[in-house]
Amino acid sequence: xxxxxxxxxxxxxxxxxxxxxxxxxxxxxxxxxxxxxxxxxxxxxxxxxxxxxxxxxxxxxxxxxxxxxxxxxxxxxxxxxxxxxxxxxxxxxxxxxxxxxxxxxxxxxxxxxxxxxxxxxxxxxxxxxxxxxxxxxxxxxxxxxxxxxxxxxxxxxxxxxxxxxxxxxxxxxxxxxxxxxxxxxxxxxxxxxxxxxxxxxxxxxxxxxxxxxxxxxxxxxxxxxxxxxxxxxxxxxxxxxxxxxxxxxxxxxxxxxxxxxxxxxxxxxxxxxxxxxxxxxxxxxxxxxxxxxxxxxxxxxxxxxxxxxxxxxxxxxxxxxxxxxxxxxxxxxxxxxxxxxxxxxxxxxxxxxxxxxxxxxxxxxxxxxxxxxxxxxxxxxxxxxxxxxxxxx
Amino acid sequence: xxxxxxxxxxxxxxxxxxxxxxxxxxxxxxxxxxxxxxxxxxxxxxxxxxxxxxxxxxxxxxxxxxxxxxxxxxxxxxxxxxxxxxxxxxxxxxxxxxxxxxxxxxxxxxxxxxxxxxxxxxxxxxxxxxxxxxxxxxxxxxxxxxxxxxxxxxxxxxxxxxxxxxxxxxxxxxxxxxxxxxxxxxxxxxxxxxxxxxxxxxxxxxxxxxxxxxxxxxxxxxxxxxxxxxxxxxxxxxxxxxxxxxxxxxxxxxxxxxxxxxxxxxxxxxxxxxxxxxx
Numbered sequence: 001x002x003x004x005x006x007x008x009x010x011x012x013x014x015x016x017x018x019x020x021x022x023x024x025x026x027x028x029x030x031x032x033x034x035x036x037x038x039x040x041x042x043x044x045x046x047x048x049x050x051x052x053x054x055x056x057x058x059x060x061x062x063x064x065x066x067x068x069x070x071x072x073x074x075x076x077x078x079x080x081x082x083x084x085x086x087x088x089x090x091x092x093x094x095x096x097x098x099x100x101x102x103x104x105x106x107x108x109x110x111x112x113x114x115x116x117x118x119x120x121x122x123x124x125x126x127x128x129x130x131x132x133x134x135x136x137x138x139x140x141x142x143x144x145x146x147x148x149x150x151x152x153x154x155x156x157x158x159x160x161x162x163x164x165x166x167x168x169x170x171x172x173x174x175x176x177x178x179x180x181x182x183x184x185x186x187x188x189x190x191x192x193x194x195x196x197x198x199x200x201x202x203x204x205x206x207x208x209x210x211x212x213x214x215x216x217x218x219x220x221x222x223x224x225x226x227x228x229x230x231x232x233x234x235x236x237x238x239x240x241x242x243x244x245x246x247x248x249x250x251x252x253x254x255x256x257x258x259x260x261x262x263x264x265x266x267x268x269x270x271x272x273x274x275x276x277x278x279x280x281x282x283x284x285x286x287x288x289x290x291x292x293x294x295x296x297x298x299x300x301x302x303x304x305x306x307x308x309x310x311x312x313x314x315x316x317x318x319x320x321x322x323x324x325x326x327x328x329x330x331x332x333x334x335x336x337x338x339x340x341x342x343x344x345x346x347x348x349x350x351x352x353x354x355x356x357x358x359x360x361x362x363x364x365x366x367x368x369x370x371x372x373x374x375x376x377x378x379x380x381x382x383x384x385x386x387x388x389x390x391x392x393x
Numbered sequence: 394x395x396x397x398x399x400x401x402x403x404x405x406x407x408x409x410x411x412x413x414x415x416x417x418x419x420x421x422x423x424x425x426x427x428x429x430x431x432x433x434x435x436x437x438x439x440x441x442x443x444x445x446x447x448x449x450x451x452x453x454x455x456x457x458x459x460x461x462x463x464x465x466x467x468x469x470x471x472x473x474x475x476x477x478x479x480x481x482x483x484x485x486x487x488x489x490x491x492x493x494x495x496x497x498x499x500x501x502x503x504x505x506x507x508x509x510x511x512x513x514x515x516x517x518x519x520x521x522x523x524x525x526x527x528x529x530x531x532x533x534x535x536x537x538x539x540x541x542x543x544x545x546x547x548x549x550x551x552x553x554x555x556x557x558x559x560x561x562x563x564x565x566x567x568x569x570x571x572x573x574x575x576x577x578x579x580x581x582x583x584x585x586x587x588x589x590x591x592x593x594x595x596x597x598x599x600x601x602x603x604x605x606x607x608x609x610x611x612x613x614x615x616x617x618x619x620x621x622x623x624x625x626x627x628x629x630x631x632x633x634x635x636x637x638x639x640x641x642x643x644x645x646x647x648x649x650x651x652x653x654x655x656x657x658x659x660x661x662x663x664x665x666x667x668x669x670x671x672x
Binding site for chain 2: 090149150
């Protein structure tokens with residue numbers, strides 16, 4: 001199995017586009033800030049993207065759609081799509097979006113502006129926005145893609161799983177190219193929801209650190225264009241070679257204590273790529289900075305991979321971007337692969353004393369052949385992705 | 394793309410006037426149009442109580458979750474397949490609007506305190522989560538949204554996965570009544586869930602092979618004529634867009650089964666028909 005990445009872009013608090021993200025990584029400059037989300041008085045740090053409040057999308061208005069629009073407008077994503085629509089027709093282009101919040105930010109706002117009869121006021125009567133499919137409805141509308149458009153909502157694994165679905169669509173010839181994406185935005189539901197679970201840190205998050213005390217929430221949009229190798233002579237030079245999807249079968253909001261579901265996902269990805277674990281040079285871990293996740297994931301990676309496999313969590317750059325975390329971190333791993341750079345585990349000062357991972361807070365420059373990215377979500381929903389240089393397998 | 398051949402290995406369902414596949418078959422074949430008994434009305438208002446969910450978890454499970462798990466469990470029993478062996482695709486067109494309503498109202502207030510259980514239940518993949526937890530299933534569980542195309546997109550996704558992996562997969566389609574505030578936009582007033590387990594062609598020598606074809610061209614959802622409650626459900630409940638296909642599957646003579654076509658997007662559609670049987 002090989003599916004090529006033709007182009008990709010990322011928009012987070014750490015950078016409005018992939019070039020800005022590279023600079024932030026290279027200089028180890030975090031995009032986290034003290035929480036200044038309006039109407040939210042939780043003491044924490046957040047990864048907030050600037051400029052979303054000024055965007056006017058008319059009937060499509062929502063913070064989530066604004067972030068999707070901002071993400072789509074970076075780099076050459078839209079120009080590439082225009083060429084592909086011309087070459088294959090718009091109905092032969094597919095769209096798979098991952099999101100956990102969808103546009104619930106707009107629903108929250110609608111409830112704050114409800115009229116005396118308890119009805120949404122006219123500006124908020126947006127059926128195409130107040131539903132979990134809204135990211136795909138909006139992106140299909142914006143890009144003119146008229147092939148199948150599906151949204152995956154599996155919490156924090158959502159936009160990792162978009163790669164798996166897109167790979168199947170391409171393998172069977174449903175479409176000739178797929179725009180995959182992930183978009184999730186900061187809103188009161190997730191801020192107060194994670195607060196209710198006592199998972200939010202008052203400090204900048206410190207994944208895998210002995211003193212870590214919880215997560216920081218963030219928002220992000222990420223997009224990639226995927227094609228079959230036979231149709232994509234030129235591309236970004238990187239390919240998806242394996243993916244694994246599994247369930248914990250344990251608890252809605254606690255990870256499996258031994259990480260059995262996560263193990264299945266990583267093993268499936270290795271098996272699909274037909275690679276032994278020692279061929280993986282770098283894993284971008286889920287690494288939320290919660291006590292439970294990091295210990296379980298860290299122990300599992302120690303058990304499955306040799307010490308030569310370097311790991312890090314990049315969540316201290318932009319926070320945990322939930323439904324957009326899968327693609328955001330997959331693209332960090334992919335971009336590192338192309339540049340032979342492993343981003344450090346930012347904010348790590350002392351590794352959890354129960355762990356013995358090959359992890360460093362500093363970046364390192366080493367030749368990379370294969371990288372993985374882990375994403376685990378509520379409901380015990382896991383996805384691991386495995387990327388390498390095109391044509392290597 | 395090439396057509397995909399598949400079989401139906403099991404069906405489960407719950408909705409207005411029916412609590413399982415045989416009851417829905419009776420309604421669809423017009424042998425039983427009496428769906429207004431007081432007993433069934435009271436059951437409908439509370440929703441199903443799937444026994445597969447442990448009792449303490451079942452009490453916290455929202456209606457969309459109970460609908461989805463009930464029909465999924467029925468389909469496994471119908472197919473005589475262990476649920477832990479099945480990958481799954483769960484789909485809801487409008488999501489859990491009652492929980493959206495709860496959160497949005499709580500967040501308008503001063504304290505903004507949310508129940509942690511309600512918050513984790515508010516994820517769109519709550520049904521897939523409860524299902525895999527209740528059955529001990531560690532397979533891939535997908536949870537997708539497609540608004541008005543929820544049914545056709547989930548069918549397509551599961552058919553592709555079944556074709557590539559060469560093993561059976563569970564697909565569960567469910568939507569519950571909209572909250573009062575959102576009802577104006579998302580009109581649904583009915584609770585409906587249906588699950589089908591599909592397998593590769595010739596999985597079972599006795600079962601009918603069907604063929605799924607994905608083609609170019611705009612298509613509207615077909616008209617659906619049945620009892621008044623079922624038509625109302627079909628027209629407003631995105632998950633109930635499966636009813637014409639269930640009607641076709643209920644047809645006893647596959648050689649005369651009507652092909653069912655549904656829109657996937659503005660320019661693509663999915664058709665499902667019976668493969669001719671050798672005589």
